Amino acid sequence: MLMPKPLLWSKPSAVMRYAVAVISVILTLLLARMLEHYWQTTPFVSLFFCAIMFSAWFGGLRAGLLAIGLSVLVFDYYFLQPLHSFLPNLNELPRLILFAISGLIVGLLSAAQRSATESLREARDDLAAKVDELRRTNDALQEEITERNRAQQALHKVQADLAHMTRLTTMGELTASIAHEVNQPLTAVLNNANACLDLLMHGAPNLGEVREALTEIIDDADRASAVIMRVRQLAKGAPIEKSLLNLNDIVNDVLTLARYESAARQVAIRTELSEGLPLVLADQVQLQQVLLNLVVNGMDAMSAVEASRRLLIICGRRETRNSTSEALISVQDAGIGFKSEEVDRLFEAFYTTKPQGIGMGLAISRSIIEDHGGHLWAEQNQRSGATFSFSLPAAEIAKS
Amino acid sequence: MTNVEAIVFIVDDDLSVRRSTERLIRSAGLNVQTFLSAQEFLKNPRPKGPACLVLDVRMPGFSGIDLQRELMQLGINIPIIFITGHGSIPMTVRAMKAGAVEFLTKPFRSHALLDAVHSALERDRSAYKERSETEELREHFEQLTPRERQVLALVAAGLLNKQVAAELATTERTIKFHRAHIMQKMGAESLADLVRMAERLGVSSQG
Structure with a gap:
């Protein structure tokens, strides 16, 4: 966008400025002589002030001073008695001095105004440049945001696909x-x-x-x-749909699907579900996926353990953390457990200890639980095996 | 003796499968008794008559295969029809080798089950007949005096009366007398009959 210019010439060169001062004084002299000759009128003073004002305005302080000097000389030489001499009569001297002082004031004011206008213009130009720069930055930022949103959406899609794929693997x-x-x-x-x-x-x-x-x-x-x-x-691969859920139902749903598998693997499953488990706002399928994954992992971890010791305990209870109510589900196995240095890697993508595993189950499970504002973590049991737990914030139920 | 009522035992932990299988077999005119676990089956006294067992392979805790092994160890020779959700080939082979009558995969055709039940009962009926005959023989054998048992063993070994008498340091007359008694008590119609009975009872001169 173009800014309107306050001056015709942004910055005339020094030679130009002085030349304009000289030319305007000469033009004034010619005009005054013509006026004097044809109309016998003498408006010299105001004409010279015009030339001084113009020079100071156009060329700045120095050009103004040059115009003042020239005007005083021309005024003295051509218009004061005796004519055509630089030495004025004594009675004409106050007129000459007054002319010089007035010219100086006019010139100085004009130059000051010019410089003020100039710095104002500079500030304005500066501002315009800054605004321009800001606008460009803003555009770039906007583009980046759009790009980022697109990437985020793509990421969500990939995550959902991955969750779906992992779910199918677990179901397999x-x-x-x-x-x-x-x-x-x-x-x-x-x-x-x-x-x-x-x-x-x-x-x-x-x-x-x-x-x-x-x-x-x-x-x-x-x-x-x-x-x-x-x-x-x-x-x-249905889209996520959050509703009020009872985690006891999720546990029962999952156990219905895993019951026969557990019998085949000679794993006993015990549930210790509390009636006081708070409702949670969550996607049913995703929570089933997380629990299914933990149950299958637990059974896998016990495959090398003597059949009589294969026990999986699923606990559900209400917990209070930082004075907020949570629903907590834990799946405790009596399997081979994990090494303490492994605890951080367990939840990494592609980390697996199973020969046929792809190592996505726990990584996906954790991201699902965290998407629901909860936590998923692993602990070593005191005697044998591991316990995987997740907590979800209790749903706020409007009381009527 | 052979017209004792046959009975079909069902062991399955799933209520609806157990109940429906019971109804199916009962509607075919057979007696049924159901158990929801292998342990319960082992705990309960079983009637003596011909029987067969319809057994779910996979049950929590004590599986069908475990029960088959346990019954074999206890010397209980009841024909078993296995039913399973999905039978692996090795499992089927193992079960059949251990004497299972049939291995049916759920959902099975009802006729397949009924046919298997009938043939299992048929098999157990003849086994039962043999079992009860042996038992009858054993009862008769129990009535013999120790001396008569000695004589029976030697006769069954193929010795002549004279040789038996010499062996037992007595007279041939006495032996003849014993033999007549033995024939009568055992219900044997001929010497050959008696020898066969002795063989079946596993009586030998050492015993």
Whole structure:
């Protein structure tokens, strides 16, 4: 953007300035002589003041002083008695002095005004440059912010994809368990349906028994479809949706999926859930993922341990930290545990101690819990194995 | 003796599978008794008649395979039909080698289970017949005097009456007398019959 200039010439050269002073005095002299010759009028003083003002305004203090000097000489030589002499009459002397003083005042004022205007203009130019610079910086910053937002969005997307992938990997370890949870009710449905056919073939069928079998068929179909729904929820990459959740339900959901796997691996699972566990505001699928991951890790950690000692304890209780209420879930195994120097690396991406692991489970779990404003940490047990715990802030429930 | 009612035992920790399997087998006209764990099955007294066991492989704690091993060690020879969520081949092979009748994967066809149950019961019926005959023989054998048992052992070993008498330092007449008694007590119709009974009881001259 162009700034309006307060002066016609931003900074005339020194020669130019002095030349303008000389030329304006000469022009004034010619004009005064013409006026005197044709109209017999003598407005010399004001004309010379104009020349001085113009010179001082255009060329600054020094050019002004030169114009004053020249004007005094020209005034003395051409317009004071005796004419055409630099020595004025004594009675004309006060006029000459007055002219010189007035010229000096006019010149000085004009020069001062010019210099004030000039510094004002400089300040203004400076300001304009600064504003320009600021605007450029701002534009660059704005661009950076946009870029950063884009990167952030891409990061979130990658994180979500990774969480989804890790979830699928964890679920992959439980396929047998999940199939079992569907096959159990399916087996019962087939058995009951065939039993019904047999019962109805008799002359006088026991309708009470048939009714009971049909009721069980419905219950088992419901049970199978509930498992399928749970699995589908976990498997699909749905966007995050926070709702009020009871962590006891999350524990039970996860154990339904892992129950058969734990039996197959001869791991006993005990739950110690407190009824006073506060509700949390969280994404159900993500919390299931975290807990599923901790449970599978715990079972993996105990695979090398004698079967009778494979015990996984899941505790849920209310905790108070810094006078705020939290829900705390811990998963304690009796496995091989970890070395104390490993504790920080456990949560690093791609860090794994499992031969078939990809080392994303705990890293993703921690980022999920931290996204929910909570903490996830690991501790060595006193006797054997490790305990992984996470806490989430209790949801604020509006009391009516 | 052979018309004693057969019974099917079901051991499964899942309530709906247990109940529905029970209903299926009961609706086929068989007696059923259910248990929710291997330990419970071992604790309860079992009726003597022909029986078979429908057993879930994977149960928390004491698995179906563990129970099969335990029963073998206890000398309880009951035909087992395994049912499993997903059977690995090694597991199936191990179970079949240990004498399982059938290995069914859930969800199984009801007819497959009923067929397996019938053939298992058939197998156990003849085993039961043999078991009860041996038992009857043993009861008869218990009625013999120690002297008669000695005589039976020697006769079964193929000795003539004269040789038996010499062996036991007595007369041939006495031996003939003992033999008649033994034949009567054991319910044998001929000498060959008696020898076969002795073999079945594992009676030998050393014993």
